[in-house]
Amino acid sequence: MGENLVIVESPAKAKTIEKFLGKGYTVKSSFGHIRDLSEKGLSIDIENDFEPRYEVPGEKKKVVSELTAAAKKADMVWLASDEDREGEAIAWHLQQTLGIPSEKSRRIVFHEITKNAIVDAIENPREIDSNLVMAQQARRVLDRLVGFKLSPVLWKKIQPKLSAGRVQSVAVRLIVEREREISSFEAQRYFRVEGIFIPEGSNARIKGILDKKFTTFEEAESFLERCKGCSFDISSIEKKEMARTPAPPFTTSVLQQEASRKLGLSVSQTMVIAQRLYESGLITYMRTDSTNLSSLALATAKESITSMYGAEYSQPRNYKTKSKGAQEAHEAIRPTYISNTSIEGTANEKKLYTLIWKRTIASQMADARLEKTDVAISGDNISEKFIVQGEQIIFDGFLKVYIEGRDDEDENEKAALLPSLNIGQKMADESIVATEKFTQRPPRYSEASLVKKLEELGIGRPSTYAPTISTILKRGYVIKSDKTGTPRDYREITLSKGNITSTVKKEIAGREKNRLCPENIGMLVTDYLSANFPDILDYGFTAKVEADFDNIAKGLLVWNEVIGDFYGPFHEKVTNALEERTYTNVEKQLGIDPATGKPVIARMGRFGPLVQRGSNDDPEKQFVSLKKGQLIEEITLEDALQLLKLPRTVGEHEGKTITTAIGRFGPYIKVGSAYISLPKELDPFTVTMDDAVKLIAEHERKESEKYIAEFPEHKIQILNGRYGPYIKQGKNNYKIPRGIDPSSLNVTDCLAIIEKEEAKKSK
Numbered sequence: 001m002g003e004n005l006v007i008v009e010s011p012a013k014a015k016t017i018e019k020f021l022g023k024g025y026t027v028k029s030s031f032g033h034i035r036d037l038s039e040k041g042l043s044i045d046i047e048n049d050f051e052p053r054y055e056v057p058g059e060k061k062k063v064v065s066e067l068t069a070a071a072k073k074a075d076m077v078w079l080a081s082d083e084d085r086e087g088e089a090i091a092w093h094l095q096q097t098l099g100i101p102s103e104k105s106r107r108i109v110f111h112e113i114t115k116n117a118i119v120d121a122i123e124n125p126r127e128i129d130s131n132l133v134m135a136q137q138a139r140r141v142l143d144r145l146v147g148f149k150l151s152p153v154l155w156k157k158i159q160p161k162l163s164a165g166r167v168q169s170v171a172v173r174l175i176v177e178r179e180r181e182i183s184s185f186e187a188q189r190y191f192r193v194e195g196i197f198i199p200e201g202s203n204a205r206i207k208g209i210l211d212k213k214f215t216t217f218e219e220a221e222s223f224l225e226r227c228k229g230c231s232f233d234i235s236s237i238e239k240k241e242m243a244r245t246p247a248p249p250f251t252t253s254v255l256q257q258e259a260s261r262k263l264g265l266s267v268s269q270t271m272v273i274a275q276r277l278y279e280s281g282l283i284t285y286m287r288t289d290s291t292n293l294s295s296l297a298l299a300t301a302k303e304s305i306t307s308m309y310g311a312e313y314s315q316p317r318n319y320k321t322k323s324k325g326a327q328e329a330h331e332a333i334r335p336t337y338i339s340n341t342s343i344e345g346t347a348n349e350k351k352l353y354t355l356i357w358k359r360t361i362a363s364q365m366a367d368a369r370l371e372k373t374d375v376a377i378s379g380d381n382i383s384e385k386f387i388v389q390g391e392q393i394i395f396d397g398f399l400k401v402y403i404e405g406r407d408d409e410d411e412n413e414k415a416a417l418l419p420s421l422n423i424g425q426k427m428a429d430e431s432i433v434a435t436e437k438f439t440q441r442p443p444r445y446s447e448a449s450l451v452k453k454l455e456e457l458g459i460g461r462p463s464t465y466a467p468t469i470s471t472i473l474k475r476g477y478v479i480k481s482d483k484t485g486t487p488r489d490y491r492e493i494t495l496s497k498g499n500i501t502s503t504v505k506k507e508i509a510g511r512e513k514n515r516l517c518p519e520n521i522g523m524l525v526t527d528y529l530s531a532n533f534p535d536i537l538d539y540g541f542t543a544k545v546e547a548d549f550d551n552i553a554k555g556l557l558v559w560n561e562v563i564g565d566f567y568g569p570f571h572e573k574v575t576n577a578l579e580e581r582t583y584t585n586v587e588k589q590l591g592i593d594p595a596t597g598k599p600v601i602a603r604m605g606r607f608g609p610l611v612q613r614g615s616n617d618d619p620e621k622q623f624v625s626l627k628k629g630q631l632i633e634e635i636t637l638e639d640a641l642q643l644l645k646l647p648r649t650v651g652e653h654e655g656k657t658i659t660t661a662i663g664r665f666g667p668y669i670k671v672g673s674a675y676i677s678l679p680k681e682l683d684p685f686t687v688t689m690d691d692a693v694k695l696i697a698e699h700e701r702k703e704s705e706k707y708i709a710e711f712p713e714h715k716i717q718i719l720n721g722r723y724g725p726y727i728k729q730g731k732n733n734y735k736i737p738r739g740i741d742p743s744s745l746n747v748t749d750c751l752a753i754i755e756k757e758e759a760k761k762s763k
Helices: 011-020 058-073 085-097 115-123 130-157 168-184 217-227 252-263 267-279 295-309 347-363 447-456 465-474 520-532 539-553 559-579 637-643 689-706 747-762
Strands: 004-008 025-029 076-079 105-107 189-199 206-210 232-244 368-379 385-395 426-438 478-483 486-496 499-509 512-518 587-592 599-605 608-613 622-625 648-653 656-663 666-671 674-677 707-711 716-721 724-729 732-735
Touching (some): 004 011, 011 115, 011 267, 130 539, 189 217, 217 426, 217 499, 252 447, 267 347, 267 447, 295 347, 447 512, 465 478, 520 599, 539 559, 599 637, 608 637, 648 689, 666 689, 689 707, 716 747, 724 747, 732 747
Parallel strands (some): 004 076
Antiparallel strands (some): 189 206, 206 385, 232 368, 426 486, 478 512, 486 499, 587 599, 716 724, 724 732
């Protein structure tokens, strides 16, 4: 054992740091948090100033034991967890749990894993910042109080196994409100006119957009009639030089957004990859809301830009962070060594590193200079003008390296490169087309745009966005879904060679990929919380709580006083809600089934949303689960009657009837006593006999491979499972140790494995 023990959060980080520290230093990992609020009970002493009761979970006891032994032998313990509040709390918990005297421990932080940064940290240690620790403790305590106290209310009022959370419930509310905006949106029709012109003395084809939109087909057609035989020329040319400035270096949320747009990564994927890059010493700390760069980074970037592109491309600048509560002492996310343009690693690690490198370098490059040209084309028989927008890059500057992505990019809106044009120059109209368009409904949130919205509202912090999205998906309040869109007709009127023609074309409206859509239960919980606990779902209130945490971190507020101010009114509302005898459910009367005269209802059932034919006291009432993505709010009588055609008989197979239906786990076929899930591409209303026979054959093949051996006298089976072979006895499953061939096991071997596993459980 060396005389210095360094404790970091992850093994990968430990491995990287060990390379930089010489003899006399041992680096060990705590594998994240070693202590937390107990899972049993509230674990907060409300009567004693909300004092939390922490415990070491079972899976961390071995780590704690090893670290305690190592700390006793060391002369000095360096607590080197991450530099954010979570990291500060981990350092504090380590000191408390391992029983390290304050004179024998030092807190060190660094935002990049380089030799210089680590040596500098050891030369400049500090005490644990109790304000940061208390800010993290306040967040943890408040979140536990909200979750622990609200969840039983939801169990009683709606259904069991539901949960609520301070940030997660607000995130679900945003998604629910957006879905309702979309449902109530009525698209307005209009006609946009586009002309293709050929300048006199040129072969170029130039597109101009009319400066007026028409609301009706007749107005658009009348305009094209006026364009017949019209003589067009250029009535004005306006040129303006503009500068475009690069975007600042990455904060956590902006990295998540750009990685989604440019690389197609989810928020959690981005954070996992960024964590690996950080722990390997390749980028600076990946949880930050600052856009600052260190003076060393600025100097290195200038040197790299000058050598790669020339001195005229360098323009050092530092950015002021606009994010609420940002910690300016931190740096933005950047490469540790800016001169390294690429790295070794997985494909996604390379892509994310390149994105970070380009963004960092571009932020220190010269503005791009562009010449914007607006050309107006007039006709002798019309008062409206066609506007042509062109763009020419005079100096590319930072655009040589990086262009920031946008959520609403439209290829049709990009400015064109124009030939040489003059005022008065004649313009031949090749074609003029009036196309029926529709106003755009609001888009559903992607993971990245949800993060952007939460950040704009001041809700959550860099470390909370990924777990928040993971939680609402895991809880089933929200799903990530592709929307195929709906076909619709649109009209097009064309003037070409003096003739006007009209055609009807088809397009798909509302197509979306990987969007966050609310489930029925998410909408139900949101409505209940909005009505009964408005503070929890109030955007301003949630943002104020985040600001309070920031002020606790600065030492301006006392953590348990903040909790006390919240808890009193909150506890009273919880008590009142539990005492009320009203229950919440969604039940939508859809109408009367014309075939039976019975009422048709959409409602939440024990296993999810369903449609029901017949009243609740009808002994012959029928139920069918809704399809995935169908919402009770939006379902119509026609939709419900279509669902109620199920179960549908497909045919006979080997003397057994095959039927299709929709159950709690989705669409399936039933043959005999076997239930077989339908794959995504098959619909229960259209699945054919051939499809069904193939599915049955595949199911039978899997079932035949499932059973390895059976010992009925002990109710033991050896089975092939999703994660490999295992032993099943009654309702209990037992892992087969590695290296053992499951087919070689006899009943004695199985009983020995079961006994050993049970002994582990009881211990």
